[in-house]
Amino acid sequence: MGVKRWLFGAVLLWSLPLLGCSAAELENRCFPMMALVDCDGEQVAFDCGFPELSQKDNTDVEESKVDAPMMTGETFREAYEKYKKELDKKADYNHLKILVFSEAFLQNREAFSQTVEYLQESGLFPRNVYVCVTDDVGALMEAEKNLPSDVGSYLETYLQNQESERGEELVNLGTVLDESENHRKTLQLPFLAVENDSVLWNGCYVLTE
Amino acid sequence: MFASNNKVSVRQVYRLFVFDLIGMSTLVLPSRLAFFSEGDGLWAIGLGGLLAALYLLYLGKIVVGMKTDFAAYMERALPAWLMRAFLAFLGLHAVLTAGFGAYIFSDVMKRGLVPEESFSLILFLIILVSAYAVHGGIESRSRIYEVLFWVIGIGLLVMFVIASFDLQWDYIGPFFESSPASVAKGAMLVFFCCMPIFAVIFFPAYVEAGKEKKMLGAVFSALVTAIAVLAVMYFILLGSFGGGALKTMRYPAVTLMSNIHLSSSFLKRFDAFMLGIWFFTLFALLNLFLFYGTELLMRAFMGKGKQADKEETDLGAGRGRIFWLGGASVLTFAAAELFYLADWSMVYLNYICYVGMPLLVLLPGVVYAAGKVKK
Structure with missing residues (x-):
């Protein structure tokens, strides 16, 4: 019995290091807080907003900065793939807020x-952005220059506060993804406007068929 | 801690079967039911549950009439070659179902937790741990699940309560718009997910003598619990996603938790936390079929009345049993890889519909009748 337990433990220990082989280390990742999709004529444009990491979070602030220009393509997928190549780190969208x-x-x-089809x-x-x-x-x-944090994090808090105030x-x-299949509801998306260097929820955009 | 007599209590039987029944059904069924019948999927669940209850009643009559477990009864009732053929079929069926369960298990873990990892590695580790659990015998497994029962139950309840706040009543329904054939197809899928109750005919070997009727009552309660959980889950999924979106999802119960937006940074990956529910339930299902795959193949190929290391039956140890466990594990691994690489899911479902289910329904009755005739 002791030999079997040892053997089992040895096999598990051998296997465990293999689990980390293909994962990207934390310093090789970036964490977008906001994703933007625009249209320039027939071209789809994609860009992301990243948080500024303070000195206390990252010893090498310069290395942690993410700088990639907005990229365009015939479709969202093409624009996203081009943007991915521009980034020097792997983007982890699990923390995306907006x-x-x-x-x-x-x-x-x-x-x-x-775009909806591709995202589905x-x-x-994440579905909860x-x-x-x-x-x-x-x-x-x-507008990020005038905000206390990155636009994504700021907007998340702002929108949640406004949600309860405005009802x-x-x-x-x-x-949005579910409604593209169900076709039962009319969605009203918050419309954001930049006024006097601040971002405001300025009405709703009705998403129609 | 254990009585070390390879026996389980009636309460443990109930909890084991609840785990066996809710894993696959709550994960895979909802999108298929929405595909066939959207809102009417609820009736399909009720009808499938009724079919499963009737099937259990039929198996119960056989269990009480046999006065022993099914494998021992076959040894008495059938000629050796026929007994081996039936045991081999049942053993291979169990291994194939274990492979399907392992494929779903590994796929859920890969998609939900470790998308960058190799499917084969995840599968290998899952089967390794499962084989180790099976090697420990039914007593240790049922004790573990006895302890986990409320942990999983409370987790599911928390999930239902949180999800119920986001229900969209516009998405519930429509009702009575699907054809009877669509509802019947959904009911057959529900019945398929309840097929683990077939294992009840082997359970008399693992409960105390004289407790067969209580054991059957426990399995029936487990079936009712599982159907109720499935119905509530389906209702919540329908109300959260709508029938149109639900039928496009692979594992909507897992997606349900990723939909939740909890304010502040507390529990950002709540969906990962709740994946633990399916980790344990699918693990239970895999253990069940790996266990029976091993036992039945061993009996089929080692001949009438023989068991490897008979003196070691109490804890499932023994060199012979380890060999067969290893063989069943390898076959399970191969089956799961085929499901993943060659997309054999439809082949398996067709096998179940046209071969597996009919045989599992007819076989116990045929063997029981043969035994009565022989007497």
């Missing part, structure tokens, strides 16, 4: 349908 679509993108129904199949973003709309994604990214329900990505 997904922002531009109004121009939502008006391009084909691009939006393809790939499971790229809040979905919002804006008319100017550039202004939203610029309106936030929409998450799971609901």
Whole structure:
């Protein structure tokens, strides 16, 4: 019996290190808090917002910074793949808080349908991220300079506070994906506007068929 | 701690069967039921549960009439070659079902927890641990699940309560719009997921003599519990996702937890935490079929009345049993790899519908009748 237990333990111990072989280490990952999808003519554009890590979280602040430009493609998938190549770290979307679509993108129904289909199949973003709309994604990214934290984290807290005050329900990505199959409800997405260097929930965008 | 007599209590029988029944059904069934009948999936669950209850009643009559377990009865009732053929079929069926359970188990763990890892490695480790658990014998397994029962039960309850706050009443239904054929297909799938109750005909060997009727009562209670859990789960999934989205999902119960947005950073990966429910329930299912696969193949190929290391039956130890356990584990691994690589799920489901289920329904009755005639 003792020999068997030893053998079993040895096999388990041998196997355990193999579990870490293909995982990316923490310093090789980045954690987007916000994803932005825009439309420039016929091209779909994709970009992300990342948190600024303070000195106390990361000893090498320069190394932790993520700098990748907005990338465009014929489809969301193409734009996302190009963006992925621009990043020098692996993006971990498990902490994503906000997904922002531009109004121009939502008006391009084909691009939006393809994006929804891709997000459903790939499971790229968590289903519980809040979905919002804006008319100017550039202004939203610029507004970060005046905010106490990164735009994604700020917007999550802001929207949750506003949700209870306004009595309106936030929409998450799971609901958007489900509605693309169910076709039973009309979704009203929070419309974000940048006014006087601050981001405001300024009405709703009605997502129609 | 254990009586070391390879016997389990009636309460342990109930808890073992609850685990065996809810793992696969709550994970895989909801999307299939939505595919066939959306809102009417609830009636399919009720009808499938009724079919399973009738099946259990039929098996119960046989168990009481046999006055022993099914394997021992076959030895008395059938010629040796026929007994071996039936045992071999049942053993291979158990191994194939273990392989399917292992494939689902590994797939859920890979998709939900460790997407970057190798499926084969996850599968290998799961089967290794399962083989170790089976090697410990039924007594140790049932004691572990006896302890885990309320841990899992409370976890499920927490999940239902949290999910119920986000129910969309617009998504419930429509009702009475599906054809009877669609509802019947859904009912057959529910019945398929309740097929582990077939193991009740082997259980008289593991309960105290004279407690067969109580054991059958425990299995019936387990069936009712499992059907109730499935019905509540389906209702919540329907209300959370809607029938249209539900039928496109692979494991909607796991997706349900990733939908929850808890404020603050507390429990960011709540879905990963709740995956523990299916870890243990699928583990129980895999153990059940690996156990019977080993026992039945061993009996089939070692001949009438023979068991490897008979003096070691109390804890399932013994060199012969380890050999057969290893063989069954290898076959289970191979089957699971085929399900994953060659996408044999439809082949398996067709086998179950046209061969497996009919034989598992007819075989006990045929053997029982043969035994009565022989007398």
